[in-house]
Amino acid sequence: MERTEIKQWSLALDDAEQSRTSLERITAKIPNLDLTSAYDIQDELLRLRCDRGEKIIGYKMGLTSKAKMEQMGVRDPIMGVLTDAMQVQSSEAFNVSTRIHPRIEPEIAFRTKAEMRGVVTREAVLANLHWIAPALEIIDSRYTNFDFRLPDVLADNCSSSAFVLGEPVREWKDIPIGDLPMEMKFAGVVRQRGASSAILGHPADSVVALVGMLHARGKTLPADSIVLAGAATAAVALEPGVDVCLSAPGFADVSIRVATLPS
Numbered sequence: 001m002e003r004t005e006i007k008q009w010s011l012a013l014d015d016a017e018q019s020r021t022s023l024e025r026i027t028a029k030i031p032n033l034d035l036t037s038a039y040d041i042q043d044e045l046l047r048l049r050c051d052r053g054e055k056i057i058g059y060k061m062g063l064t065s066k067a068k069m070e071q072m073g074v075r076d077p078i079m080g081v082l083t084d085a086m087q088v089q090s091s092e093a094f095n096v097s098t099r100i101h102p103r104i105e106p107e108i109a110f111r112t113k114a115e116m117r118g119v120v121t122r123e124a125v126l127a128n129l130h131w132i133a134p135a136l137e138i139i140d141s142r143y144t145n146f147d148f149r150l151p152d153v154l155a156d157n158c159s160s161s162a163f164v165l166g167e168p169v170r171e172w173k174d175i176p177i178g179d180l181p182m183e184m185k186f187a188g189v190v191r192q193r194g195a196s197s198a199i200l201g202h203p204a205d206s207v208v209a210l211v212g213m214l215h216a217r218g219k220t221l222p223a224d225s226i227v228l229a230g231a232a233t234a235a236v237a238l239e240p241g242v243d244v245c246l247s248a249p250g251f252a253d254v255s256i257r258v259a260t261l262p263s
């Protein structure tokens with residue numbers, strides 16, 4: 001794809017996000033959009049955000065569980081970039097009207113220590129962590145009806161929108177990270193129930209996959225990155241006024257207050 005076209009699509013996606021107006025997936029117009037161009041659009045999109053002062057603080061993996069692959073109809077894991085502007089504090093209210101059609105999903109977050117590159121093992125990932133925390137990710141596709149193919153979602157920075165981290169745990173050796181029950185509640189009622197094993201068999205393997213995917217693009221995972229491993233269950237649409245909470249044994253509950261629409 002031509003440089004000017006890469007720029008145009010990144011501007012269109014950025015504008016969709018800022019104006020909260022969805023657009024038709026790119027592949028409806030360009031059915032053979034290749035993955036390299038898709039990642040180039042993602043890179044350009046991040047450049048626009050960084051030009052506005054945002055800082056890259058980590059990465060997210062997506063479509064790493066069967067539940068998500070089935071929900072979205074895309075069967076390949078994807079990676080996107082997290083910026084500081086996407087992080088929401090549990091104490092703040094999240095206003096749904098600042099997004100197009102936000103959904104929420106239960107995740108595990110890692111904070112890595114040293115830079116990682118190339119082929120790494122699960123053990124190497126687990127030995128290179130500052131902490132592990134439960135997390136809620138709010139995704140918001142810039143495509144109408146969340147209708148996308150693999151290249152579209154990559155171009156759209158994998159529907160990244162916001163995330164809230166739970167209390168980090170530094171001494172996690174006694175917590176079964178690889179098979180952790182996870183429950184996402186809406187106003188106290190369980191809406192999704194799953195386990196961290198749904199995330200590529202073990203959520204640390206999602207970091208392994210991320211480092212491999214970055215390597216394939218000539219990149220490394222920087223030191224001190226936050227990584228969201230991918231949702232353990234399908235995502236659920238946020239509802240104004242309905243608070244969402246994620247419980248996982250060994251961790252404090254993490255919740256997000258969802259504000260009602262402004263008048």
Ligand code: OOG
Pocket residue numbers: 060061062063064065068072105137139140141146153158159160229230231235
């Ligand atoms: C793509 C983002 C997927 C996950 O955890 O699987 C994702 C989407 O569902 O719109 O973040």
Ligand code: MG
Pocket residue numbers: 060061062105107137139228230231
């Ligand atoms: Mg996710």
